[in-house]
Amino acid sequence: MRTLRPRFLAALMAASLLLVGLGVPSQAAPALAAVETAAVPLAKTGVASVKTTANLNMRKGESTKYAIVRTIPKNTTVPVSQQAANGWYKVSYKKKTGWISNKYAKAVSRHPAPKPKSGPSKKINLWVNATAAVNIRQGSGTSHKIIGSLPKNAAVKAVARASNGWYKITYKKKTGWVSHKHVQTCVKGCQVDTGAYTTNRAGLNDRYFTKSSGTDLYAAAGKRLRIGDIPKNSIVYRDLRWEKAGGPVAGWYFVRTQGMDGWMKASALARKSTATTSNTKNYTRKQVVKKANGMLPESMLAAIPWDKEKTLIAAPALADLTRMNTAFKKKFGKNIDVDLAYRTLDTQKYYYKELGAYIAAKPGTSNHGWGLAIDVPESHAYSFRGKYYKWLKSNSKKYNWLHRKNLEEFRADGSRNPYAEAWHFEYNGQ
Ligand SMILES: [Zn+2]
Structure with missing residues (x-):
């Protein structure tokens, strides 16, 4: 049923009265046809049925100008399907439909009030x-x-x-x-949506390190644990902008770590890394891969000494990485940027859930879970066309680091590789 604005209705009503007043004959169909559109939606009148108060003519249209269809006896209750702007009712009686004057019909039932539309917000x-x-x-x-x-x-x-x-x-x-x-x-310590996945840095400088093994990262302050196994001496950046947006709460920081974000207890963080920067226990790669993926003991991890984030890596992989970095620095005058190396099991699970199987490795299978892989940034210089990638691709083998063939931009048949990753290098040494 169409709805009309009151002002529009009033205009139509005036027009219909005028037409009737001038005595336009019922045959003047075009003019009278307009009257029909003035019917009041029943949602507004609410009348569902009427009872006749006299023997009443049912007519073809909503005035006495129209021909009589039949007569409805006094005290008959008939259902109403429409009401005209002049008040007449469109009713059905004995399989005929027509219009009766509202002067001789009393409303006996009403439609339930229409559900209120959602009010102002x-x-x-x-x-x-x-x-x-x-x-x-x-x-x-x-x-x-x-x-x-x-x-x-x-x-x-x-x-x-x-x-x-x-x-x-x-x-x-x-x-x-x-x-x-x-x-x-x-309103306080809330889970926020910072948008698409970012690296740890996100342009931040407010740097901390976790003070103990198994540090917790929450979606909201103290609620909805995201990762419960962050290693000691992991880099953590406080993000004040989002902390403010999420509602600051005493004793909690909104941070970025492990390539994700969330809330961490301020007391879990220190300004300096205390991690060892060498393979003090002389672990081998073989010993590392015997450990459960993503659950390396603290003693098997070492911080990359020349990396300002003191990124943690499997201790046996460190010496060769440092040798490679020395050569890289000699060539380009800067250190290799390492975005990520060791990933805990919880972190891998989170990535898998959030990014999907297409992007993230199945939890427990990634070389990051043994700290035997590094991800360099996704910047241009590290991309397939970039000078850093090209250098790493042709030189990393000398240092027992490799970029797998199945991560290359193109496949052997020349087609584009949907799983291509320019940034991922793995340790293959002792
Ligand atoms: Zn990787």
């Missing part, structure tokens, strides 16, 4: 977390079209709250409404 600014996968809808209510889905545990900023409690959010470029029943709100 209030502007807000807080984080919400989905407690279950929840539909994103065009409007604030289940009658609105579904335009997307907010996955369980996702965090988004709510910018408005409807009078029925629903929140207006944007997720993956889709703006819509989610039910308040499936989200939790947060």
Whole structure:
């Protein structure tokens, strides 16, 4: 049923009265046809049925100008399907449909009041977390079209709250409404969405190192553990901008570490790395790969001494990496940038869940899990066309580091390799 704005209706009503007043004959179809459009939506009148108060003529149209269809006896209750702007009812009686005057018909039943549309919304600014996968809808209510889905545990900023409690959010470029029943709100130490995956650095300088093995990283301050096995002396950057956005909370830092972000206890962090920078226990590569992937003991890890992030790597791989770096530095005047080396099991699981099997290795299978691989940055100089990559590709073997053939840009048949990675090098030495 179409709805008309009151002002428009009033104009139509005036026009219809005028036409009747001028005595335009019922045969003047074009003019009278316009009157029909003035029918009042029943959602507004609410009349569902009427009872005749006299023997009443049912007519073809909504005035006495129209021909009589039949007569409805007094005290008959008939269903109403429409009401004209002049008040006449469109009714059905004994399989005929026509119009009766409202002067001789009394409303006896009404439609239930239409459901109120979601009322005015209030502007807000807080984080919400989905407690279950929840539909994103065009409007604030289940009658609105579904335009997307907010996955369980996702965090988004709510910018408005409807009078029925629903929140207006944007997720993956889709703006819509989610039910308040499936989200939790947060104002302090909140889980935030910092956008796409970034490296540890993200342009940050506020550098810390974890003080003990098994440091916890949470999605929200003290809630939703993301990683529980971060090794001692791992690089951690505090991100004040997002800490502020997530609602600062005493004793907690919002940080980036292990290529992800989250909240960490301030007391778990120190300004300096205390990690050893050599293979003090003379471990071999063979001994390392006998350990469970992603669960190396602290003694098997060493910090890369020339790396300002003191990135942790399997101790036996360090000497050769340092030799390679010396040659690299001689050539380019700078150290090799290492984005990532050792990855714990929890970290691998998180990547696998977040990035998917296409990008992340199956947890427990990556050479990063033994600290026997490094990732250099994804910058141009380290890309397939870049000078650093080209140098590393042709020189790394001398230092027992290799870039696997199946990570090359093109396959043997010349086709592009969808699994290509210019940044990943593995240790193959003793
Ligand atoms: Zn890698």
